[in-house]
Amino acid sequence: MDGETVLAALRAESQRLYEKVCAIPEGEWDRPSPCDPWTVREVFAHLTNAVDRVGSMLAEPEPEPSGALVTAAGYYAPDERFSTDANEVRIETAQDSAGWYADGRALAEHFDSVWRSVTTACAKEPPERRVRTRHGDPMLLSDFLVTRVVEVCVHGFDVAVGLGHEPWPTDEAADVVARLLLGGRPYDASVPVPGGGWDRTTFLRKATGRLPMTAAERAAERLGLRRLTLG
Structure with a gap:
């Protein structure tokens, strides 16, 4: 996926998410996700940190153009980055950072500032810009931004469900995540899915573990579904 498309998706999904949470009552923020x-x-603090990480990466020296670059799909490989220990650090970091803000509105406003700053900075970078993740992986910035769209979109599902709402993904972000899951192909609701037909949002929720799959539905992997290891 080209960088401009991915960046537009990150903008659209982040704007949608901010608009959905900026005015919720304070007590709603402490509902379980x-x-x-x-x-x-806490899940909102986690996804805010995930987007904020882009700014830190851009401030670091660009990796030398040597060796293979990790792709967006490769970023979600089932290795030590998603081990029990790594996930415990993710959990604790989000819980700690959630307490940095006076209230939920302050956290929402910080997220709004972060995504705007990050997308503005990324728009100035050349298509070949490389970054290094906190795990040491060299990646194209455009590929790393795909992972940030996944973070905002998929954890946006968690926020929506935690608040008792139907998920609200934008078309732009849903397409980016679907193409990642399907090896570059867009999701086509007219293609039969084992176990029943899904709209795109249902497909995304099932494919990312946000909704359960039946044994018949898990046969969808035969249609080329990529499994992502998510923290």
Whole structure:
């Protein structure tokens, strides 16, 4: 996926998410999210940190153009980055950072500032810009931004469900995540899916573990579904 398309998706999904949470009552932030053990506040803090990481990466020296680059799909490989220990650090970091803000509105406003700053900075970078993840992986910035769209979109599902709402993904972000899951192909609801037909949002939720799959539905992997290891 080209960088401009991915960046547009990150902008659209981040704007949608901010608009959905900026005015919710303070008590709603402490509802449990389906991303156990996080509350809505904590999962929102996690995705805010995930987007904010882009700014830190851009401030670091660009990796030398040597060796293979990790792709967006490769970023979600089932290795030590998603081990039990790594996930415990993710959980604790989000819980700690959720407490940095006076209230949920302050956290939402910080997220709004972060995504705007990050997307503005990324728009100035050349298509071949490389970055290094906190795990040491060299990646194209455009590929790393795909992972940030996944973070905002998929954890946006967790926020929505935690608040008792239907998920609200934008078309732009849903297409980016679907193409990642399908090896570059867009999701086509007219293609039969084992176990029943899904709209794109249902497909995304099932494919990312946000909704359960039946044994018949898991046969969808034969249609080329990529499994992502998500923290």
